[in-house]
Amino acid sequence: MTARASAASSLRIDGVRKRYGDHEVLRGIDLDVAPHEVIALIGASGSGKSTLLKTVNLLEPIDDGQIFLDGEDISDPRANPDRVRARIGVVFQGFNLFPHQRVIDNIAVSLRVVHGMPKAEAHERAMAALTRVGLGEFASNYPDRLSGGQQQRVAIARAVAADQSLLLLDEVTSALDPELVGEVLELVRELGAEGTTILMATHEMAFAREVADRVAFLHAGEIHELGTPAEVFGSPQRARTREFLARVTH
Amino acid sequence: MTVDQAWRPSSIELARQAYRRHQTGRSLLIGAASTVAFATLAWFLLVNTPGWARVQESFFDLETWAGAWPRVWHGFLLNLQILVFAVVGVAIVASLLAFLRTLRGPVWFPLRFLAATYTDIFRGTPLIIVLYLVGFGVPGLVQQRIPTEVLGTVALVITYSAYVAEVLRAGLESVHPSQRMAARALGYTHGQTLRIVVLPQGIRKVTPALMNDFIAMQKDVGLVSILGAVDAVRAAQIETARFADFSPYVLAGLLFIALAWPMIRLTDWVTARMQRREQSGGTV
Numbered sequence: 155m156t157a158r159a160s161a162a163s164s165l166r167i168d169g170v171r172k173r174y175g176d177h178e179v180l181r182g183i184d185l186d187v188a189p190h191e192v193i194a195l196i197g198a199s200g201s202g203k204s205t206l207l208k209t210v211n212l213l214e215p216i217d218d219g220q221i222f223l224d225g226e227d228i229s230d231p232r233a234n235p236d237r238v239r240a241r242i243g244v245v246f247q248g249f250n251l252f253p254h255q256r257v258i259d260n261i262a263v264s265l266r267v268v269h270g271m272p273k274a275e276a277h278e279r280a281m282a283a284l285t286r287v288g289l290g291e292f293a294s295n296y297p298d299r300l301s302g303g304q305q306q307r308v309a310i311a312r313a314v315a316a317d318q319s320l321l322l323l324d325e326v327t328s329a330l331d332p333e334l335v336g337e338v339l340e341l342v343r344e345l346g347a348e349g350t351t352i353l354m355a356t357h358e359m360a361f362a363r364e365v366a367d368r369v370a371f372l373h374a375g376e377i378h379e380l381g382t383p384a385e386v387f388g389s390p391q392r393a394r395t396r397e398f399l400a401r402v403t404h
Numbered sequence: 405m406t407v408d409q410a411w412r413p414s415s416i417e418l419a420r421q422a423y424r425r426h427q428t429g430r431s432l433l434i435g436a437a438s439t440v441a442f443a444t445l446a447w448f449l450l451v452n453t454p455g456w457a458r459v460q461e462s463f464f465d466l467e468t469w470a471g472a473w474p475r476v477w478h479g480f481l482l483n484l485q486i487l488v489f490a491v492v493g494v495a496i497v498a499s500l501l502a503f504l505r506t507l508r509g510p511v512w513f514p515l516r517f518l519a520a521t522y523t524d525i526f527r528g529t530p531l532i533i534v535l536y537l538v539g540f541g542v543p544g545l546v547q548q549r550i551p552t553e554v555l556g557t558v559a560l561v562i563t564y565s566a567y568v569a570e571v572l573r574a575g576l577e578s579v580h581p582s583q584r585m586a587a588r589a590l591g592y593t594h595g596q597t598l599r600i601v602v603l604p605q606g607i608r609k610v611t612p613a614l615m616n617d618f619i620a621m622q623k624d625v626g627l628v629s630i631l632g633a634v635d636a637v638r639a640a641q642i643e644t645a646r647f648a649d650f651s652p653y654v655l656a657g658l659l660f661i662a663l664a665w666p667m668i669r670l671t672d673w674v675t676a677r678m679q680r681r682e683q684s685g686g687t688v
Contacts, residue, residue, distance in 0.1 A: 250585070253605065268590060
């Protein structure tokens with residue numbers, strides 16, 4: 155899995171708008187993510203973090219703007235969304251493992267079906283991914299035998315098993331008991347250090363500060379402030395950023 | 405978590421266990437006594453009913469059963485054949501209907517509409533009317549003689565597919581949308597998502613309901629007799645006329661019960677097991 159570092163993707167979000175009925179969730183988002191970069195999206199609930207991640211993965215169609223993955227316009231309707239999604243790993247707040255498949259099959263089946271690997275190779279690859287997150291011994295268990303933290307680690311293994319070059323994390327620790335948060339964050343930290351390009355929505359300010367190369371503060375569907383963790387957390391320029399940080403960090 | 409080998413139950417726990425054993429024994433005794441008393445009373449009332457001797461003679465006559473057995477059994481084998489074909493037919497037609505009803509997008513409107521209309525109509529129509537319409541209508545339509553058991557099977561498939569399609573659809577829709585989303589995020593196509601993620605989970609959730617429909621169909625197979633097919637019910641009718649007593653009907657009824665009983669027990673067991681699993685608090 156060390157090969158991934160060289161295959162990291164770049165992502166360019168350009169003027170993306172999204173509305174649900176009369177409610178504008180994203181109001182012209184511009185964001186450049188360089189290869190190997192880790193960007194944390196912070197902001198209050200409803201600020202548009204999750205929606206932004208879903209538009210990047212083409213799970214939500216956008217109303218305007220463009221999204222480029224490695225220079226290719228994936229918001230073009232002629233792009234095959236299934237092929238695009240196969241290149242992007244996504245981890246959700248609620249794990250979303252498939253409860254009817256063994257842990258190993260949660261990973262191996264998509265390697266076979268989506269990435270066309272032969273059965274033996276897919277199994278080997280899935281096993282390597284599981285071992286990588288320290289859960290090799292649970293391969294033949296069903297997901298409901300695992301703790302929340304373990305399930306989320308499997309979900310992360312599943313998201314990067316095919317060497318996905320971009321990883322989207324949607325508040326991956328929000329559904330976990332406090333004592334299980336650490337193991338998941340540790341794994342994300344390692345993936346970032348290995349060079350995976352990561353775009354993550356998070357409520358863990360300390361973690362964002364430590365791991366992210368840049369932090370984007372979203373407010374009312376706009377990127378209100380963008381900078382290094384030292385800039386955004388250390389000396390926020392905008393009043394709203396200061397208010398938000400005062401509420402969540404103390 | 406290993407059990408502490410040095411642990412021995414305390415005297416308090418031993419006393420509690422002894423008390424519970426005593427209570428269990430008591431409950432067993434009371435249950436047995438009450439069952440015997442109830443059965444005796446029921447039997448006493450039954451045999452003292454004025455017409456009991458005649459009922460016994462004309463419904464539970466062993467000699468008539470022996471005489472009617474070959475023909476009724478032969479007819480019952482036809483029921484089994486019809487059942488096998490009908491189950492396969494229902495599985496195919498119902499899956500297709502359920503699939504059509506889950507299609508999204510304006511292009512599929514006519515198919516979706518047709519499937520919805522179909523299930524509405526045939527869930528509302530009594531099976532016996534469908535049997536008459538198919539049994540007497542189809543041969544007139546194609547101007548050909550068709551075996552009545554074939555027509556009966558078709559009528560069963562038409563009616564039961566409507567019910568089973570709705571059960572399957574409920575199953576597909578009971579799978580949480582986040583499962584679909586996770587599958588699409590991994591790059592599965594719409595079809596792969598349905599086949600690999602949604603269908604296996606959906607079917608599992610409605611298995612008891614499907615088994616229930618199967619049990620209902622096992623006995624409704626006997627209705628093909630009204631078209632003239634010589635199945636167990638029709639054979640029993642013929643034998644009833646021959647022996648001038650109703651015992652053959654009871655015999656046919658017992659055969660149907662024997663067929664359905666294992667499935668009924670199995671359904672209960674599966675349902676109970678699923679309930680236990682859900683209560684033990686599996687997440688996801």
